[in-house]
Amino acid sequence: MSKLVGSAIFGQSGGPTSVINASASGVIQEALKQENIVQVYGAAHGIRGILEEDFYNMREEELRELELLKSTPSSALGSVRYKLKDFNEDDTDYKRLLEVFKKYDIRYFFYNGGNDSMDTCNKISKYMQKVGYECRVMGVPKTIDNDLWATDHCPGYGSAAKYIATSTMEVYHDANVYDTGMITILEIMGRNAGWLTASSALAAHKGNGPDLIYLPEVSFDVEKFLDDVERIYKEKNNVIVAVSEGIKDKEGRYISEYGSDLAKTKDAFGHAQLGGLAATLANMTQERTGSKVRGIEFSLLQRCASHCGSLTDVNEAFMAGQMAVKHSVKGETDKMVAFEREAGDQYKCNIKLINLTDVANREKKVPREWINEEGNGIKQPFIDYALPLIQGELVFPLEDGLPRFARLNKVPAKK
Amino acid sequence: MSKLVGSAIFGQSGGPTSVINASASGVIQEALKQENIVQVYGAAHGIRGILEEDFYNMREEELRELELLKSTPSSALGSVRYKLKDFNEDDTDYKRLLEVFKKYDIRYFFYNGGNDSMDTCNKISKYMQKVGYECRVMGVPKTIDNDLWATDHCPGYGSAAKYIATSTMEVYHDANVYDTGMITILEIMGRNAGWLTASSALAAHKGNGPDLIYLPEVSFDVEKFLDDVERIYKEKNNVIVAVSEGIKDKEGRYISEYGSDLAKTKDAFGHAQLGGLAATLANMTQERTGSKVRGIEFSLLQRCASHCGSLTDVNEAFMAGQMAVKHSVKGETDKMVAFEREAGDQYKCNIKLINLTDVANREKKVPREWINEEGNGIKQPFIDYALPLIQGELVFPLEDGLPRFARLNKVPAKK
Numbered sequence: 001m002s003k004l005v006g007s008a009i010f011g012q013s014g015g016p017t018s019v020i021n022a023s024a025s026g027v028i029q030e031a032l033k034q035e036n037i038v039q040v041y042g043a044a045h046g047i048r049g050i051l052e053e054d055f056y057n058m059r060e061e062e063l064r065e066l067e068l069l070k071s072t073p074s075s076a077l078g079s080v081r082y083k084l085k086d087f088n089e090d091d092t093d094y095k096r097l098l099e100v101f102k103k104y105d106i107r108y109f110f111y112n113g114g115n116d117s118m119d120t121c122n123k124i125s126k127y128m129q130k131v132g133y134e135c136r137v138m139g140v141p142k143t144i145d146n147d148l149w150a151t152d153h154c155p156g157y158g159s160a161a162k163y164i165a166t167s168t169m170e171v172y173h174d175a176n177v178y179d180t181g182m183i184t185i186l187e188i189m190g191r192n193a194g195w196l197t198a199s200s201a202l203a204a205h206k207g208n209g210p211d212l213i214y215l216p217e218v219s220f221d222v223e224k225f226l227d228d229v230e231r232i233y234k235e236k237n238n239v240i241v242a243v244s245e246g247i248k249d250k251e252g253r254y255i256s257e258y259g260s261d262l263a264k265t266k267d268a269f270g271h272a273q274l275g276g277l278a279a280t281l282a283n284m285t286q287e288r289t290g291s292k293v294r295g296i297e298f299s300l301l302q303r304c305a306s307h308c309g310s311l312t313d314v315n316e317a318f319m320a321g322q323m324a325v326k327h328s329v330k331g332e333t334d335k336m337v338a339f340e341r342e343a344g345d346q347y348k349c350n351i352k353l354i355n356l357t358d359v360a361n362r363e364k365k366v367p368r369e370w371i372n373e374e375g376n377g378i379k380q381p382f383i384d385y386a387l388p389l390i391q392g393e394l395v396f397p398l399e400d401g402l403p404r405f406a407r408l409n410k411v412p413a414k415k
Numbered sequence: 416m417s418k419l420v421g422s423a424i425f426g427q428s429g430g431p432t433s434v435i436n437a438s439a440s441g442v443i444q445e446a447l448k449q450e451n452i453v454q455v456y457g458a459a460h461g462i463r464g465i466l467e468e469d470f471y472n473m474r475e476e477e478l479r480e481l482e483l484l485k486s487t488p489s490s491a492l493g494s495v496r497y498k499l500k501d502f503n504e505d506d507t508d509y510k511r512l513l514e515v516f517k518k519y520d521i522r523y524f525f526y527n528g529g530n531d532s533m534d535t536c537n538k539i540s541k542y543m544q545k546v547g548y549e550c551r552v553m554g555v556p557k558t559i560d561n562d563l564w565a566t567d568h569c570p571g572y573g574s575a576a577k578y579i580a581t582s583t584m585e586v587y588h589d590a591n592v593y594d595t596g597m598i599t600i601l602e603i604m605g606r607n608a609g610w611l612t613a614s615s616a617l618a619a620h621k622g623n624g625p626d627l628i629y630l631p632e633v634s635f636d637v638e639k640f641l642d643d644v645e646r647i648y649k650e651k652n653n654v655i656v657a658v659s660e661g662i663k664d665k666e667g668r669y670i671s672e673y674g675s676d677l678a679k680t681k682d683a684f685g686h687a688q689l690g691g692l693a694a695t696l697a698n699m700t701q702e703r704t705g706s707k708v709r710g711i712e713f714s715l716l717q718r719c720a721s722h723c724g725s726l727t728d729v730n731e732a733f734m735a736g737q738m739a740v741k742h743s744v745k746g747e748t749d750k751m752v753a754f755e756r757e758a759g760d761q762y763k764c765n766i767k768l769i770n771l772t773d774v775a776n777r778e779k780k781v782p783r784e785w786i787n788e789e790g791n792g793i794k795q796p797f798i799d800y801a802l803p804l805i806q807g808e809l810v811f812p813l814e815d816g817l818p819r820f821a822r823l824n825k826v827p828a829k830k
Binding site: 016044045048072073074075078079080081162165166167169170171173174175176177178179184202203205206208276279294296297298299300301303304305306307308310387390391392393398399400401402403405 | 431459460463487488489490493494495496577580581582584585586588589590591592593594599617618620621623691694709711712713714715716718719720721722723725802805806807808813814815816817818820
C-alpha cells in the first residue's frame with residue numbers, strides 16, 4: 001500500500017439513473033472520511049466541469065443531504081455526454097485536465113457512468129500514466145442498460161427493472177379490464193442490449209406480464225411479429241407485448257425508423273411528424289388485427305423513478321462508490337469497481353476490480369440462450385439472474401406526501 | 416328505516432383507477448356483513464355482466480384477497496363502456512335487467528364509476544321506481560378525472576395526482592441533468608377537465624415542477640404556447656411543460672388532432688401514422704426553438720400505478736364503498752356517495768349523499784380563478800385543495816419484490 005495524499009474529484013456522466021446519486025453519496029461520504037484525501041470536489045457536468053474549473057466543494061454539503069442522495073434520482077452534479085479524443089491524436093483536453101489536476105492537487109479521480117464514461121475514465125487514466133502524473137483513477141459503474149462488461153450487473157439496472165416489472169404488472173391489470181379486445185405495446189429502453197426489456201419477464205413470471213417480448217439481441221421480423229400478435233389475439237382477445245427500442249430488422253435497420261419515412265411529409269402546420277417505435281408498431285398491429293391497440297413508452301420514467309427503487313440496487317450503488325474510494329486510497333488505480341455474484345442459492349455480490357482497458361467500449365448483451373428459440377420470449381435463467389436484483393424497497397423521506405429529494409448547496413470550489 | 420331483505424349486486428364501469436378495487440372491497444366486505452343482504456354478487460364487466468347473467472358469488476372469495484383489492488389497480492371484476500338507452504324510447508335492456516333482478520331477488524344495486532356510470536345508475540334507479548320494483552340503488556364514485564359533480568373530489572383522483580406529481584418531480588430531475596438545453600413536454604390525461612394536469616403543479620409547489628401548465632379549461636393558442644416556451648427556454652435553457660390531452664383551440668378543435676392530418680399519408684409499409692399530443696407539440700417546439708425536445712405521455716400508468724397510491728385516497732375509496740352499503744341498508748336509494756370537506760385547517764372529509772339525477776351527465780371543471788390569467792399556470796387555491804388528497808403512502812404486500820395483487824376465485828353465481 002502506497003500512501004498518496006491529495007484532493008479528490010468526482011464526476012457523473014451519461015444518462016442518469018435512479019441510483020447514480022447513491023453512488024455519488026458513497027464516493028463523497030467515503031472520501032470525506034479519508035485522511036489522505038484533502039479536498040473533495042464534485043464536478044459540474046462531469047468532465048466538462050473539470051475542463052472548465054466548474055466544481056463544488058463537497059465539504060460544504062450537509063450530511064443529511066448527502067444521505068438523501070441515496071433516494072434522489074438523476075445526476076445531482078449534472079451530467080454530460082462528451083467524448084474525449086484519442087490523446088495520441090489530440091491532447092488539448094488532456095493537457096487542460098492535467099493543468100487543473102495540478103492546480104488543485106487532484107490525486108484521486110472517480111468517474112461514475114456507463115460504457116462511454118468508462119472510456120473517458122480509461123483515457124484519462126492512461127494519459128496521466130503516460131505523463132507520469134500520479135493520480136488514482138477509479139470508475140464507478142452505472143447504467144440502467146446493464147451492458148457493462150465483466151460485472152455481474154450494473155448499479156441502476158435493478159431499480160429500472162423493478163419499475164418496469166411493477167409498471168408492467170399494473171398495465172397488465174388495466175389493459176385486461178374490458179371485454180372488448182385490446183393489444184398493448186410497451187416500448188422499453190435499450191438500444192443494443194435487451195436487459196431492460198427482458199425485465200418485463202419478471203412481471204410475466206408473476207402471471208401479470210407480456211405475452212411476447214422482443215429484444216435487440218434477435219433480429220426483428222415485422223411479419224413474424226404481426227403473426228405472433230394475431231395468433232395470441234385470436235386465442236385470448238388480449239395481448240401485451242414488450243419491445244426494446246433498439247430492435248432491428250435483419251438488414252440492421254431500426255424498426256423505429258420505419259415510421260420516420262413519414263418525416264419527409266409535413267402536417268397542416270408544416271411540422272415534420274415523428275412517431276416512436278410503440279406508435280409505429282401500434283399502427284401496424286391495428287391495421288393487421290383491426291383491434292384496439294395502445295402503445296405505451298416508459299420513456300424517462302424508467303430511469304428516474306426512484307420512488308420504486310430496489311433497495312438492493314441502492315445499497316450496491318452506494319457500496320460501489322464507497323469501495324472505489326477505499327480501494328484507491330489503498331493504492332488501486334486504473335480500475336472499475338464491479339460485482340461478482342457468489343455461487344449458491346442465497347444472493348450475494350462481492351466487489352471486484354476490473355481493468356478499465358477491459359471494460360471500456362465493450363457491451364454485454366443478454367445471452368442468446370436466455371431468449372427462447374422463436375425470439376419472442378425470455379427463459380428461466382434470466383428470471384433467476386434478475387429477480388435478486390429487484391429485492392427490497394427503498395424507504396425514502398417524504399414531505400407533503402411527495403419525495404423529499406436532496407438539496408445540495410453546490411458551493412463553488414475556491415479557484 | 417325500512418327493512419329490505421334480498422341480494423346485492425355490484426359492478427364496476429368505465430376507465431379503471433388505482434383505487435376502484437378499494438371501493439369494491441368496501442362494498443363487498445360491508446355487504447357480506449349485512450344481515451339483510453342474502454347473496455352478494457359481483458358482475459363481470461359491469462352492466463353487461465348483469466344483462467348476460469355473468470356474475471360471481473362473492474361469498475366464495477377469501478377475506479385476505481378482498482383485503483388485497485385495496486392495493487390492486489384496475490377493475491378486478493372487469494369493466495365496460497355501455498350506454499343504456501332512454502327507457503322511454505327503448506326499454507329492452509331494462510326489461511332484461513328487471514328479469515335478472517327478479518330471478519336473483521336483487522334488492523341492492525351498487526355501481527362504481529364516473530359520469531357515464533352514474534348516468535347508467537340513475538337510469539336503472541328511475542326505471543325500477545317506475546315499474547315499482549323495490550331495489551335500492553347507490554352509486555359509488557370513481558374517476559381519476561375528478562370531474563364528478565357535487566362531490567369535493569372523487570376516489571381515484573388522489574392516487575393519480577400523487578403519481579403525476581411524484582413522476583413529474585423525478586422527470587424534472589432527469590430532464591435538468593445536461594448542460595445542453597432541453598424542453599420536456601408531459602402529456603397528462605383529462606379530456607374536458609384539467610384536474611390531473613393541474614396536479615403537476617404540486618411538483619412545482621415543491622420546486623421540482625413544470626414551468627408551464629395548460630388545462631382544457633382555457634382555450635389553447637399554439638403561437639402563444641410557442642412564445643411561452645421560447646421565452647423560458649431563453650431564460651433558463653430548460654423548460655418543462657405539462658399539457659392536458661384535452662386542450663383545444665378557440666374553434667374547439669383538439670390540438671392532438673393537428674397531428675392526425677397526417678393520417679391521410681402512409682409510411683413505407685402503407686400504414687397510417689398517428690402521433691399523440693406530446694409528439695405533436697414536441698415537433699412544433701423543436702421547429703421553433705431548435706432545442707432538444709422530448710414528449711412524455713404518462714399514458715395508462717397514471718391511472719393504474721397503485722404502487723404510488725395515496726393512502727388517503729385508498730381509505731376514502733374503501734369508505735365510499737362501505738357507506739354506500741350502510742346507507743342503502745338503512746333505506747337510502749337513488750343516491751351517489753359523495754365527499755364533503757369540513758372547513759378548517761385540518762383536512763377532514765365526510766360522506767354525504769347526492770341525488771343521482773343531480774350528478775349524472777354533469778362535469779365539474781377546474782375553476783377558472785384557480786388558473787392564472789395567462790392560462791399557463793396554476794394558483795395557490797388548487798394546491799390547498801389537492802395537497803391533502805395525496806397524503807399518506809399505501810403499504811402493500813410484496814412477493815419477490817413485486818406487488819402481490821388480489822387473486823379472486825370468481826366462482827360463477829348459481830343460475
